[in-house]
Amino acid sequence: MRSFFQRQGKFRPLTKTDERGQDAPTIPEDLWTKCPKCGELLYTRELERNGRVCTKCSYHFRLTARERIDLLVDANTFEEWDTEIRPVDPLEFVEPGGSYKDKLVKTQKKAAENESLITGKGTINGRPIALVVAEFKFLGASMGSVFGEKLVRAVERAVDQNMPVLTVNASGGARMHEGLYSLMQMAKTIAAFHRLGEHRLPHFSLLVDPCYGGVPASYATVADVMLAEPGALIGFAGQRVIEQVTRQKLPEGFQTAEFLLDHGMIDQIIERGNIRHTLTILSDHYVGRPATAQTGYPKGLLADEPIEEEETVVVEVPAGGEA
Amino acid sequence: MTDEIVVTAPESTLTAMDRVRLARDPNRPATLDYVNELLERVVELRGDRSFGDDQALIGGLGTFRGRSVVWLGHQGGTNTKENLERNFGMPRPEGFRKARRLMAHAEKFALPIITFVDTSGADPGISSEERGQATAIAECLLQMIGTRVPIICTVIGEGGSGGALSISLGDRMLMLENAVYAVASPEACAAILWKDAGKAAEAAATMRVTAADLQRFGMIDELILEPIPAHEAPRDTIQTVGERIEHHLNEVIAEWNKDDDASITAMLDKRYDKYRVMGAWTTV
Numbered sequence: 001m002r003s004f005f006q007r008q009g010k011f012r013p014l015t016k017t018d019e020r021g022q023d024a025p026t027i028p029e030d031l032w033t034k035c036p037k038c039g040e041l042l043y044t045r046e047l048e049r050n051g052r053v054c055t056k057c058s059y060h061f062r063l064t065a066r067e068r069i070d071l072l073v074d075a076n077t078f079e080e081w082d083t084e085i086r087p088v089d090p091l092e093f094v095e096p097g098g099s100y101k102d103k104l105v106k107t108q109k110k111a112a113e114n115e116s117l118i119t120g121k122g123t124i125n126g127r128p129i130a131l132v133v134a135e136f137k138f139l140g141a142s143m144g145s146v147f148g149e150k151l152v153r154a155v156e157r158a159v160d161q162n163m164p165v166l167t168v169n170a171s172g173g174a175r176m177h178e179g180l181y182s183l184m185q186m187a188k189t190i191a192a193f194h195r196l197g198e199h200r201l202p203h204f205s206l207l208v209d210p211c212y213g214g215v216p217a218s219y220a221t222v223a224d225v226m227l228a229e230p231g232a233l234i235g236f237a238g239q240r241v242i243e244q245v246t247r248q249k250l251p252e253g254f255q256t257a258e259f260l261l262d263h264g265m266i267d268q269i270i271e272r273g274n275i276r277h278t279l280t281i282l283s284d285h286y287v288g289r290p291a292t293a294q295t296g297y298p299k300g301l302l303a304d305e306p307i308e309e310e311e312t313v314v315v316e317v318p319a320g321g322e323a
Numbered sequence: 324m325t326d327e328i329v330v331t332a333p334e335s336t337l338t339a340m341d342r343v344r345l346a347r348d349p350n351r352p353a354t355l356d357y358v359n360e361l362l363e364r365v366v367e368l369r370g371d372r373s374f375g376d377d378q379a380l381i382g383g384l385g386t387f388r389g390r391s392v393v394w395l396g397h398q399g400g401t402n403t404k405e406n407l408e409r410n411f412g413m414p415r416p417e418g419f420r421k422a423r424r425l426m427a428h429a430e431k432f433a434l435p436i437i438t439f440v441d442t443s444g445a446d447p448g449i450s451s452e453e454r455g456q457a458t459a460i461a462e463c464l465l466q467m468i469g470t471r472v473p474i475i476c477t478v479i480g481e482g483g484s485g486g487a488l489s490i491s492l493g494d495r496m497l498m499l500e501n502a503v504y505a506v507a508s509p510e511a512c513a514a515i516l517w518k519d520a521g522k523a524a525e526a527a528a529t530m531r532v533t534a535a536d537l538q539r540f541g542m543i544d545e546l547i548l549e550p551i552p553a554h555e556a557p558r559d560t561i562q563t564v565g566e567r568i569e570h571h572l573n574e575v576i577a578e579w580n581k582d583d584d585a586s587i588t589a590m591l592d593k594r595y596d597k598y599r600v601m602g603a604w605t606t607v
Contacts, residue, residue, distance in 0.1 A: 090540070090603035091531045095516045145602035152599065174484070174506045176516065179530045180542055183484060183506040184601040187492050190464045191598050198469075214506075216457035217445075217485045222465045236456035236485075237447035241511075245447050255452060265455045 035059050037231075051272045060229050060272055062209060065118045065135035068168055072131065072276065073122030080120040082153050087115055087146045093177040100177040103139075111138040115146040119154035121163065124276055126293030127283040130158035132167040134215070140172025143214050147175070148185030151219070155192040164202045164283055165193075169220040173213025173238075186218035193219045202286040204279060207234045207257065207266070225282055226266040227275075228257035330546055332500050332535040340524035342533050343509055345501040346481045347443075350554040352561055353412075353480065354381065354396030354439040360558070361565040362387050362394060368428070371420035374454060379410045379442070380418030380490070382425045387437060388569050393429035395422050395490050396439030396479075413446040416459035419489050423463045426470050433472055433581035437568055438490040440478040443508060445486035460489050467492040468594065471587045473575040475568050478502040478534075478543075479553075494594055495571040496542070498534040499564065500549040504542075505532040542601060544571070 033044045038057035047054070051071055052061035063071065069078055093100040108114055116138035121130050132154050134141035141147075151167075158165045175182040193203055205223030207216070209232035217236055228234060235255040243250060253259050260266045270278055280297050289295070337345075345351070358365055362385030369376040369383075382395040399405075399412030406412075414422075429436045445456055467474065467490070474493030482491070482504030498504065507515075509527035514520040531537075534546045547567050553560040580586045 084606045086605050086607055088603050088605050091529065093529050095529070145604045149602050149604055176507055176512050176530070178603070179506055179532070180504060180537060180540065181601065181603055183488055183504075184542060184598065186464065186485065186488055187468070187598040188601055190461065190492075191468045191595050194465055194469045195595065214485060217460040218464060219461070221455075221458040221461045234457075235452050236445065236460070237452065241447050242449060242452070246449060248449060250449065254449070259453075263453055263455065265458055 033061075053272050058230065058271065060209070060231060062136065062170075064137060065113070065133040065168075068133050068208075069118065069120075069122070069131060071272070072166070072168075072279075073124055073129075074126065078120055078122040078131070080118065081157065082119060082150050083114070085115070085146050085149055087144055087178075089177070090145070090181055091177070091179050093179070095177070103177070107139055111135065113138050115150070116141040116144070117147045117150045119150045121157070121161070123293075124283065125280040125297070126290060127280060127287075128161070128163050128290070129279070129283060130154050130161075130163045130165045132165060134168060134170045136170040136172070136210075139175065141170050141215075142172055142175035143182055143185045143189075143218075144175035144178045145181050145185065148188045151185075151189050152192040155189075155196050158201060159196060159199050162199075162201065162287070164204060164287055165196060166204045166206065166279065167220060167223065168206045168208060169211050169215050170208045171211055171213060171215035171220075173215070183214070186214050189219040190222070193222065197224075202282070204282060206270070206275065207260075208232050210234070212236070212238050221265070224286070227268055227270045227278070228260060228266050230257055230269050230271060232257045234260055329538075330548060331538065332533075332546055332548070337501075338524065339503075339527035339530075339533055340509065342501050343481070343503050343523075343527050345552055345554075346503045348552075348554045349401055350557075351480055352553055352557040353441055354398045356557060357439050357479065357561055357564065358385060358394055358396070360561045361568075362392075365394075368425060369421070371417040372424060373417075373420060375415075375417045377410075377415050377418030377421060378408055379412050379446070380414035380422055382422060384434075387572075388565075390572075391434055393425055393434050393436045394438070395425060395436065397442035397486070397490075399441070410446055412442045413444060414442065414486055414489070415446045415448070415451045416454040416456050419445075419456075419459035419463040422490055423459075423466045426463075426466050430471050435473040435475070435572060435576065436470065436493070437572070438474070438476045438493065440476060440482050440487050440491050440502075440504075441480035442483050442486045443481055444483035445489070460485050463489045464492060468598075469591065471591065472581070473572060473579055473590065475572050475575070477547075477564060477568060478504050479564065483508060492594075492598070494575045494590065494597075495544045497545045497547055497564070497567055497571065498537060498543045499547050499553060499560070500534050501552055502534055503527075503532040504534075504537055505530055 032041050035054040037059035040056040089100045113135050116135050118133045203223040204225045205220050207228040211234045233255050257269050365385040367383040381398050397412050400409045475495045476491045476493040478498040509523035510520045512526040513522040537543045538546045
């Protein structure tokens, strides 16, 4: 069984063994990954086959944006948009470690991305969808000007091409180095989604760990369907800030996806393995099934897994939703 | 926008942090001072209709220059008791939900909206998180961007992050010379990037938070001069702000007709374009 990350052939997870190539000696540590939640030592290949979800306790490891896209869309259908847009330093921002310009160069190298948002289109079980996926490794997926511009262009294209929009949202908050330009991206992105709504096209928002600040305080929490991954931390103010300001001990499970579900802030918690299934059904409800797409709804993680035909279409409540 | 000469701030020796201090001066006129001075027949409308009333973000009806409007604004306190009642001007979810309700209310009765922005930010507390602080702000923004009546916003003191933005999406954005508007407080920025909240002055300078900075970035439509700082000349400042709000409101209203969908769409398209172009990037 192939790892699903490799099925598109253009993306491989950057583990040390991969970087060294085939001839390099295999170091045992790379073969195994420890689950931070249950402590189980997991065979890395097995973990990847399971979408980086712990096979013992279902802990959802964080994914890079490209791993996420690879997991979401049908093989070889992702077409990336607006790769030519690059950040600048409009404030000539200076912090103790140096300039924002230098920081960008370093981050671009380290994260192997040009910015903190990847956009494009693909199909999920044959249903076209615009994808807006945050890359947390790039300055905590903070919302700078490039983030805003790429997002708005993606939403405008979705309007032109009559597609739903899926946003996968992780963020540490504002891009402080861009000052008010960063804050204004909240206005700009919310305006774009307002327009999407006027065209009766749905916005599906998937909140993943961690998602804080301006992103959930703008477009990410006013989607038509609000989904979150189990255990993801989501909120407006960060936990450290709240502790410092209030000097109170935070309650157990504070700001987790389960906490948000209990408080009525999201529609469902979706396990990673059920996301394609759920999005396929949602897309059919809101925009209809394209004539060329298969009628059944895929179960499980892999795009190439056989589809079980259903006699009647029933929206399943995934097990996670009962947490 | 207009053919008038753009007013810019005169040369000044004040640093960004000096402006932050002026913006926060407890004697600086706040929302209620503007409402009491500029509006007649004022009726406060309270409550979010689902949980409570937030006295840090207030609103209601009033007559502004002969016209009924809906007003909204942040309000802190001038003493400890008032500050506790008003949570130091930091709105909780109920405040944003009330603001959203009043915007929809203004839309229903085709009343223009004027807002006064003056908050250090949204409340960062446990109970606010429990009641969906992020969602409350987001829903307020979503309502505001599509509200089918003219909206004039003025930053009168401290414009703090999302809590300020929540009532700042409009057709015109005005800002007093000594007001500031920032994505995070200089103290928070310094604590995060300098690991030292004491470096707030450095942070304020590099974050570009003054009205002059934001005018240069094209983020405000008018900078309103304070020949004498507002707390030393509250009446004059309030009257000047009133004149400028009236001027901009008249301009927007001139092209707006509550019974003409095309004029409303044109206004909303302009509002969309106003925010659509905000950002700084390059292409390769």
